[in-house]
Amino acid sequence: MFGRGLFGRIDWLTVILYALLVLIGWVNIYSTTLSDPNLSIFDFSTLYGKQLFFMGLAGASIVFVLFIETNFFERFASIFYIVSLVLLLGLFVFGKTIAGATSWYDLGFFNLQPSELAKVTTALALAKYLSDIQTDIKNRRHQLYALVIILLPALLILPQPDPGSSLIYFSLFFVLFREGFPLYYLGILLVMVLLFATTLMYGTVWVSIGLMMLTILIYGFKKKSTKIPILPFMAVMGVAVLFSFSVRFVFDNVFEQRHRDRFALWLSLEKDEKKLEEIRKTIGYNTYQSEKAIESGGFFGKGFLEGTRTKGDFVPEQHTDYIFSSVGEEWGFLGTATVILLFSFFFLRLIYIAERQKSDFSRMYGYGVISILLIHYFINIGMVIGLLPTIGVPLPFFSYGGSGLIFFTMLLFIFLKLDSNRLKDGI
Amino acid sequence: MKKLLLSSIIVLIGFTFIGRLSYLQLFRFSPDQILDDPAIKKIYDYPERGYIYDRNGELMVGNQAAYDVMVIPREVKPLDTLEFCQLLGIDKANFIQKMKKARTYSPRLPSVLVPQLSKEDYARLQEKMRHFEGFYIQKRSLRFYTTTGAANVLGYISEVNEWDLDRNPYYVAGELKGQTGVEKQYEDVLRGTRGVKYIQKDRFNRDIGPYKDGKLDTLPEQGKELRITLDKNLQEYGERLMHGKRGGIVAIEPKSGEILAMISGPTYDPSLLVGRPRSRNYSKLHYDSISKPLFDRSISFEKEPGSPFKTLNALVALQEGVIDEKTKFRCYNGFYVGNQKKGCHCGGGVRNMISGIQESCNAYFAGTFRKIYDKFPTTDEGMDVWEKHIKSFGLGNYLGTDMPTGRPGRIPGKAFYDRWYGDGRWASSTIISNSIGQGEVAATPLQLANMTAAIANRGYYYTPHILKSAGNSGAIDPKYTEPHYTTIDRKHFEPVIEGMYNVYKYGTAKWIRVPGINIAGKTGTVENFTRIDGQKVQLTDNSVFVAFAPVENPKIALAVYIENGYYGARYAGHIASLLIEKYLKGEITRKDLEQRMLEKTLEHEYAKPLSGEPFKINEYVW
16 A cells, blocks of 8 residues: 555554654653643743654654665664764763763753663664674674673763663663573573572571572472482572672672662561651652552543642652653553553564564664663663662653653664665665 | 563563552552642631620620731741840740741741730731741631620630541641530531632642632631620629639529520639630639639539429429428427437428428428328339429439530439438438438539529420520520420419518518519528548538529529528528629619629638638628
């Protein structure tokens, strides 16, 4: 039904989902930042007006991306990557500090956040490296190089400080797993996280006892035929116990108090009611307020522009990181569930698209896009609804902010551009 | 596996999120959260409390403006503390302490710095106020009394306490509520209904406009004005007469049951419990455990009624047909119970009903009392009949007035004596003291006044009440407009009333005559006792007088009970006569007597049991 031109070949379903998310996001930004209903929505002195302008820029970037030669991205991926690393390094000298983090370049009308750009370029660079005909994912050395590509920007962003953004880069491991990186690495990671949490909650002694019970269970119920080599198994258990010991040490000596407080709140570690209340009022304040706002929305929500807590500015940073709480208050469970479904559908669609690519580069880049967007979505909403500790990352397409919107858009549309060409290029 | 990994993670995340959101928004959500939504502040608009007028439309209680000096600590700029303190009339240390307290409460919210300034202080402060940033003056409404009397009847208002807040969801902390008397009884009428404004707040608790454009807001509803049955002049006059005396006076209009005066002595000026000195004054009144000014003796003070009770025994005997008005008893300056002689002051001789009442002959009523019981085969039956008749006069139980306090008095029945003496171990002779209103019977002045009203009406009474009308409608609770009939036939009242008239004309109260007014009354001189260091000690007799007037067409019935006033006619009788004259004529012709009653006090009597030394009672001098 579409012609063979660009507009016929682009995946419109994804575009529509994207547009819906951006639109819903803007409606909520309007609600959270509205102070004077008499001002025009195009008034650029208001945040929602500015966001509208950013949406225009994002639109322009879509056009820009779509009309660029497809091979351009693959060919220049390494250069983009290096440029963004330089930009990240440059922040140490020329960076502008906003809210304690030196993460921006002041371009006058616009603050550029290179860590957002770097997400796009790192995804490109990783895809480029992995799709190289000479790269073998089973090769330890090549695995190491891939890790370096992922971790370099993360390391540069960490001291800004912006631990949230650097965490994002770890999501690119999913690209590696998709391309044959052994899955037991993921298993090890999960076990470490589990040991970390259980050690904090129950202490090393109980974790050790638990591991011992597990050992007994495994040996007690295994089939006679299956043989588990005793020494290596014991070694693994020993390492696990040692890890458990180290967790306590790291937690007490390496982490700062504010980090400890976040975990204390998240894992309900603090038993002293008074101290818990104190933590709730300081570190946990945002989460508490956002949970309350969402809760007060009920099933149907209070209605557009009727959210009392939104209007009262009770949830700090509500137009940026906590935008989802406004959905919860004003649109209720109907709204939040719709947004979750839209996002889920959107991601599944992207996976479907990624899997249909003939080009390895396109597929790998596609997985990079999905990983990055997914981790944002997971951490952000998890934090806003009180499942995860406070980690400051925006909700893609939703949160207020120019760099975020524009680079997420570019991230996505480069992929859509690659997809639109999947039948053409024979590489 | 590796292709499905990410998809499964996405689905898992989706389920987790929706699960958590269902918990928050479906399970934990409750629709009345709006009530404790920190973003919505309710601001109350209090209507003016209703005025209270007396039966003649004279204002008794109004309102006055008071001015609280408020402070918002955050907005306070450096100021000339010395000058400011001088203006407020507080010292600097006090000022600093109050500021600290306000800051602790909230730096952003207003606190009361100095409550309830008078109009004069306000006027002085007002023009200087703009020099002091962060301070402002807030008006509020306080009670204003145009009477110095009726404190216990009117009652007082004060801020609601924890107890009120727990029990009545209408109130919020800091609100004023009637705590005693009429203010308490008719709180709902007087209070009106407050208006509510919902204000949208931000997280710093600053106003950012009306919530839902004020659609939910309500306007205050004015409190209704109240007309009570008291006669302000009579009430105030009675209280002046009670100066230096303890006891209670209640005056009732017999044909309606309206309470004309309700006096308790000692009392206090209701203005004491208004404004800044309130708490200091309240403590003083509350902790005065000797004269107990907050205790309403007119309605809560139960004592033996004494001789006025004889009239009821006469009525019961007539009703039961055990005597007629000509029946005679001989008085031997007393009478015998077994071989024990009980005294009588009447002078002795042969008494019939009229002269028995006239001279208050104990022997006559002892005989009458026995006859009532002798009519029945068993004492128990006699007791039941006697108790039924007596209680039909509103004695021995709560009357059901519209006052929030009161006591039931006591009319003992057979169960009471069975408990006391054992079943079958008592008889009319055992309880003979009840014949003359001593012994185990007890009544409040209100009950005595009501009993007198029933006699004045020749056989019925209306439940005494204090409300005449509320708001514009004249209607009051119908239970106050239906008559309660006693069990005594109308015809039996005439001889008793004649006897009571003779009391006034020739008998024990002949000293109190009021020119031009025929009074029917009955004196009472009531023995009473107290305990000092565990010893039962007799005190000077209580002086009691019940009366109604005019005899032909009763307009006022009253009971006066003066503690330790000795003879019934001496204090109670004279005070009653002055009140009757004041009420019926509007002025007093017997100025000497009035002067004497206003000036005489019984403080010396009240000091006796407290002196710690032996004392004489019933001294003749006065």
